[in-house]
Amino acid sequence: MIREPGHQILMLFRRMRGQMAMRAAGSLLLAVLNSLHAWLQQQPDVCLPKIKETHFFSNCDIFHRGIDWYRTRFPTPAPDAVIGEVCPDYIFSDRTPARIRKWNAKPRVVYVFRHPLERAFSHYRMSRRAGNEPLDFPSALRQEPQRLSTGGRFAYANYSYLARGRYAEQIELWQRELPQAESLFVKFDDLIDAGETGRRTYEQICDFLGVTSSPAIADRSLRLNVASASRSSLIADLIHKPSSVKKLVGRCIPSRDLRHRMMLALEQWNLRPIRQQEEIRVPPQFVEEARQQIRLLALITGLNLDDWLARTFLPAPVRSAA
Template identity: 30%
Template sequence: MNKRLDFMCVGVQKGATSTLHDILVQHPNLGLPNFKETHFFSDDKKYEKGLQYYFKNNFKKSDATFMGEIDPEYCYLPKTAIRIHKAFPNCKIIFILRNPVDRAYSQYLMTKRIGRETLGFIEAVYSENQRLNNYFSQLHYSYISRGFYTKQITRYYNLFGKENVGVFLFEDIIKNPSKIVKEISQFIGLPDYDYDYEIKSNVASEAKSTIIRDFIFKPNKLKKYVGKILPTKKIKDRIMYKLYNANLKDAKKEPLNIELKSKIYKEFYISEIDKLEALLGRDLSSWKN
């Protein structure tokens, strides 16, 4: 079994990582995890099981000539960068960045859609610091803090070297996916392939049934019982994944109020975007409201 990763796309959440995954997974010589996000390096319980568990339980194409993972949890939590470097010090790191205000709102809508958010957006933003007191909260309620990209990228620069960290933009991959995927492929050393770029990833949706949604995402006795009678967690996860997708219906995305967007930018991100421009050496004026 191949015990190395050639690249790791570490984020950001709601930054077109699903689009990148759904394109790259078509490559016949590339091995990606069976499910897009393993959370192996961010989840302490999974990480403690070791790399043999990681490869055995997550990769179907264990004989692929090129291996990678795409998991946007990995840029946000500091411990994950250290863990990834310890396991794969020579792998290439990919970031896809998005306007942090748009990213925060998109995460909020996702968290609300799966039934984990009851607060309004602005209330959730101002409650964030009080809520981020455990791993679960960090996963779901980190709307603003995930947008401080400078320290996240610097963390990976310091571990892997700036030359091994590629930074791309959400707007670019949405506008011209073939161009950006080619740039990413060249950066990580993946041979060219004739991809289908017409795929649609993470289309705005909502649950058909809130009962089924809550069964999937909230602790309950029935789910615990089902987990006991199924032979492996992998089978349980696959069933839940299929049930989740079957329970989705198209939804109209509620746009973020322009005044509110400007308020959040001015309050949280003015200096952050200036620092990010200096770090990356590129113009991000389109993010400035």
């Protein structure tokens, strides 16, 4: 149940008539910009899943439930609705684009990118909040390759801080697997801007996706990506880790959807905002790697990322010799 505010977002949208046809959802939002999801939910001609993040195309166990199960995740759409999904794992999963192509070979894809190191720190903070990350941020970055090589699915969900920020290789995979897709590239900084830049960026996304209702309908003051920490580590463990209590709840409440809604509500209740901005300390080698990735991203997308290249980070403390 990890959420990554400002993570790259991939949205595949397609206008559908009436109920969803055999092409499944014509749209898929990949990543977790909760605020954007909340804004699009306010558009009357946008249809999103009843519970965000189905993980249908990225999780093998869920994918094997079949396309009919996936359709049940959505409410009945209005005629000519734009149908979509938001899920953070899709852009990072190499299986996802081919699975999507099976039902929709011509999706509209919106990628929203955040500075790789800021994205990594946001991801790290969420893993800490869930009780899954014992290391400090510099140590977590140094240990990432080893963790990913030995930790399986859990490691990729929780510790892929730098790997998920290698946007260029992810875009190349998606464009190779979905050559007929239409793509829009957006900077996270532009989208969350509270002024004219943010308004124009949201309008651009709506126009690209074919949303006909006015973007002004959405209350963009609604911000769901506020940095937060857990009020109670015990409740965080209950939500994110296996336990006898969760097994008991599962026996008492057989509905998977209802259990999921309950856990989401409990997680929201357990959050407290972080008032003071944390300093991001990064070992120099990772700053240089991020700059290389940013240059590749600018080359592929045409985005002006000069401000990202100029961004500085506090150096991490030098480790003493063992």
